[in-house]
Amino acid sequence: MDKIISSQEIIFELEKKIGDPSIDLILKDNIKNGKNYKFKFIDLFAGIGGFRIAFEKHGGKSVFTSEWDKNSQYTFYANFKEIPKGDINAIDPNSIPQHNILLAGFPCQAFSIAGHRKGFEDIRGTLFFNIAKILESKSPPAFLLENVKGLENHNNGETLNRMREILELKLNYKVKIEVLNSMTHANIPQNRERIFFVGIHNEYYKGEFCFPKEIELKKTIHDCLLAEKQDDKYYYKSNHPYYTELEKNVTKRDTIYQWRRKYVRENKSNVCPTLTANMGTGGHNVPIIRDKFGIRKLTPRECANFQGYSPKYILPKIADSKLYYQIGNSVTVPLIERIAKRMIKYLEY
Numbered sequence: 001m002d003k004i005i006s007s008q009e010i011i012f013e014l015e016k017k018i019g020d021p022s023i024d025l026i027l028k029d030n031i032k033n034g035k036n037y038k039f040k041f042i043d044l045f046a047g048i049g050g051f052r053i054a055f056e057k058h059g060g061k062s063v064f065t066s067e068w069d070k071n072s073q074y075t076f077y078a079n080f081k082e083i084p085k086g087d088i089n090a091i092d093p094n095s096i097p098q099h100n101i102l103l104a105g106f107p108c109q110a111f112s113i114a115g116h117r118k119g120f121e122d123i124r125g126t127l128f129f130n131i132a133k134i135l136e137s138k139s140p141p142a143f144l145l146e147n148v149k150g151l152e153n154h155n156n157g158e159t160l161n162r163m164r165e166i167l168e169l170k171l172n173y174k175v176k177i178e179v180l181n182s183m184t185h186a187n188i189p190q191n192r193e194r195i196f197f198v199g200i201h202n203e204y205y206k207g208e209f210c211f212p213k214e215i216e217l218k219k220t221i222h223d224c225l226l227a228e229k230q231d232d233k234y235y236y237k238s239n240h241p242y243y244t245e246l247e248k249n250v251t252k253r254d255t256i257y258q259w260r261r262k263y264v265r266e267n268k269s270n271v272c273p274t275l276t277a278n279m280g281t282g283g284h285n286v287p288i289i290r291d292k293f294g295i296r297k298l299t300p301r302e303c304a305n306f307q308g309y310s311p312k313y314i315l316p317k318i319a320d321s322k323l324y325y326q327i328g329n330s331v332t333v334p335l336i337e338r339i340a341k342r343m344i345k346y347l348e349y
């Protein structure tokens, strides 16, 4: 974790990085004026704002954001002109404004349960605890949580059961949990399975909440890939240690590949494999394609396309590794839009 820096420092750094006059115009377009909103939401573990875009689109106004990663804050600020509050542990739940929907794509930090069944005590020290404390303090009508699919079977399903127990029995929500995939549920050609929890407070409950159903995947990888030549830094050069192996295996233009330690893996379903937070750290975990100009990694912009971000979404001039991290950590925006639409309809906002 980087040192905590002041908001002024972030703005100063950011202005240096995005010294492009066209950016102000784009910003105006991205920022909703928030006057005619239908409901209020809070955005926890906000990353680069994937939830926010989706819920603003359906008439929501963000009244509180928390995200502690400095570089994600840059990207967030570039797009929403707001600097998220930092560490959620340092925030008193009572100080958070009243809201209708709590949103949280919390880090996959599954906790182990030693059979205590002591409710809140079992989850103390986890980020799920922070969410639970805010729900306890504010009792918003609904929430949407997101996590990795693996949470489903963690500790033979006990972790998920315990979370559900706390949300339902201690906090008075009816909870619906489902795994959805961006490629089957959002018309986005990325194989990305995530677990979603929608909670409706008992006071507002009027029957089962239904997640969006599968929809046909009409988009192909070419809707997300950029056809023109990209910066040289994304292309593998002939003196690269993996070049021979890549040249032999990365043969088709309609397929996305990945370097897996010692070999090249082809994605047979013609979609992009799951983009991950660590894909930029070793360099070669970023998905690979062959285009007219050579063999190259996906660019951060293409990764953002595979998460359904609009071309107007600003990627600030920070290291590519940071952008890959932020995009891999994010949500597929059109999938969240579909869930948001159903939640708003259910809650009649």
Ligand SMILES: C[S@@+](CC[C@H](N)C(=O)[O-])C[C@H]1O[C@@H](n2cnc3c(N)ncnc32)[C@H](O)[C@@H]1O
Residues within 6 Å of the ligand: 045, 046, 047, 048, 049, 050, 051, 066, 067, 068, 069, 072, 086, 087, 088, 089, 104, 105, 106, 107, 108, 127, 326, 329, 330, 331
């Ligand atoms: C899985 S990502 C969520 C990404 C987000 N949904 C989006 O659309 O970009 C989890 C985020 O939680 C942030 N985070 C982790 N611990 C935190 C803490 N204690 N306080 C605030 N943010 C934290 C991480 O920096 C990371 O960006």
